[in-house]
Structures are given as C-alpha cells and as structure tokens.
Amino acid sequence: MNAAVYFTGAYCYICVMNKALPTSTALQRLREAGLRPTRQRLALVRLLLESGDRHVTAETLHGEAMAAGIKVSLATVYNTLHQFTEAGLLREAVVEPGRSYFDTNTADHHHFFCETTGELRDIPAHHLSVSGLPEPPAGTEISRVDIIVRIRTDSAA
C-alpha cells in the first residue's frame, strides 16, 4: 500500500489506519465481497470491523468517519452500508420506526433493544430456542426469525 495515496489534504489517513483493522484484511473483505476497494469503502470497513460487534446507523457511522478525518459524504455512507449488507458483510436490524441499524455481527443472533437509550445489544442465537413455530403460510418459506427483546431502564421513581 502506498502511503501517498492515503494522504489527502488536512489529515493523515495513515494515522487513522494505524488503530484500525489491518489493511490486508479490509482489502480482502472487500475483494471477497466483489466491491472495488476505494478509499471510502476501505475506511468504512475498518471503522466497522476494527472492534467487535457494532451497531451503527448511517448517521453515527458518518459522524465517526468525520471525527476520524475521513472525507465521505452521508449519501455514500448510506449507499455503502447497503452494498455491504447485500454483500453479507453487515446485517440490517429493524427495531425502531424511522431508523435503520446495521449490525457487524452477521452470525445468527438476536437483540436486546433498550427503548430508553436506543442501545442495541446482541444475544447469541445459541442462547435461545424457539419452539412451536407454526408452519409458514403455503407458498412461502422462512428467510429469518428475528427476536427483539425490548427492555427499558428500571423506572427509578
């Protein structure tokens, strides 16, 4: 990788990269997904995957990118999140009307959603089991079962 390529304007891309996912891994992920590794995608993959399971909205990820000095437009963040989701790098979680969360955990799992704070937390699928699921209506097949455990902070009077 050529440092010069990533040194743009007022910020040093390398500094951001140092703390993030190794470039090789990020590149590999994009290649596997069949997505051209552009500067923006590379930066977003690293932000997303550098730490463990994460839940972001387009808005929050865009904010992080800005804070890290990465130049990327909100429209591109939206587009990229959807491309990543289609490519299987992310999963979309629908828990609130009017807001989409994207989840870096693509394994089978479920969620705690705190109605008070808006925080989303994973529940590994192996913790849970559902029984008594009725047959899906004729002519349809199950694509996924989502369980959302809605919680709220104890009402401390």
Place this chain on the structure above:
Amino acid sequence: MNAAVYFTGAYCYICVMNKALPTSTALQRLREAGLRPTRQRLALVRLLLESGDRHVTAETLHGEAMAAGIKVSLATVYNTLHQFTEAGLLREAVVEPGRSYFDTNTADHHHFFCETTGELRDIPAHHLSVSGLPEPPAGTEISRVDIIVRIRTDSAA
C-alpha cells in the same frame, strides 16, 4: 346518538356506520381510553375494530377513511393512531424500515412478515415458546419480546 350530528356535507355518516362496529362499543372504547369521542376518532375506531385482527399503516387507514367518505386528514390519522397506541387500543409493529404498522390485536402475539408482499400476519403467543432468554442487562427490565418470522414467497424460478 343524534343522526343529525353525523350528517355532514356531501356524505351520510350513518351509512358508513351501519356496516361498522356498533356506536355504543366504539364510544365505550374511546371513553375507556379517556379520549374525547370526536367524529373522526369514532370513525377510525370503527374502521379499525369492525373486523378481526388488522394491520394498517397511517396511509392505508387514511385511504380507507377516504373511500368510506369520512373526512379526516392524514395528519389526524397519524396523531390518532399514536393516541390509540398510547391508550392501549392498538400496538405498533416495527418490521420494515421507513414504515410503521399498527396492529388491532393488542394481545400477546408475534408476526409472520412476508418480505415479498409486505403482508403481516399474527402468530398467537400461545403457539410459541422461547427458552434460554438471557437476563436483561443490569438496571433494565423487559417490556416486551417481539418475534418476527420473515418469510418470502417460494422462488418459483
């Protein structure tokens, strides 16, 4: 109830009412909910509760009201749906980003959601059981568990 009160302009409110929930029941529901029984609320309660379990969006309910000759603005439909939900007459179901469904079934239950058609169908809670639910994070309590079984029509090649 005074018929004259419900005879407004170009349509006969009574005609609409004949096929719907008895007025007494609709009135009672609103009274129980502490909501002043206005013409619009009365009409919407009846549309919502006249038949069994229903799933509506503000848009679809507004369309039904229009078709039935009931004068009500979309903004009022939105406001009313939320008032009904707060009052426990309805439940909100979040299944798709960018669209809120309201469910006339307020009993404990879950959903099939068809990704192909957008159709929502109830699964009575007694059909299902979930085991292995982890303790909610400290300081929080569970308010509800939502299970969405996402289905799609068989991919007939």
Place this chain on the structure above:
DNA sequence: GTGATTGCAAATCTTTTGCACTAAA
C-alpha cells in the same frame, strides 16, 4: 363559553437519486 381536537401546510428527518466529477483497474 372554554379547552380539546382538527385540518392544512410547512417543517423535519431519514433515505434515495441524478449527474457531473474523480479514481481504480
């Protein structure tokens, strides 16, 4: 009458899209 409710239109918020420009291969 008096305060709650409604309608309308404008505002807000999230998300998508069109198109000229830029960058990867």
Place this chain on the structure above:
DNA sequence: TTTAGTGCAAAAGATTTGCAATCAC
C-alpha cells in the same frame, strides 16, 4: 482509457408540528 464510485444537492417518503378554525362538553 474505461467503468465504477463519489459528492453534492435536490428529491422523495414518512411523520410531526404550529396555528387558526371547529367541535365536544
């Protein structure tokens, strides 16, 4: 080059809000 990707600003939806007019009590 050649084509994919990006940024911006405008558009598109869904939902909410402000305020004057209207309605229930």
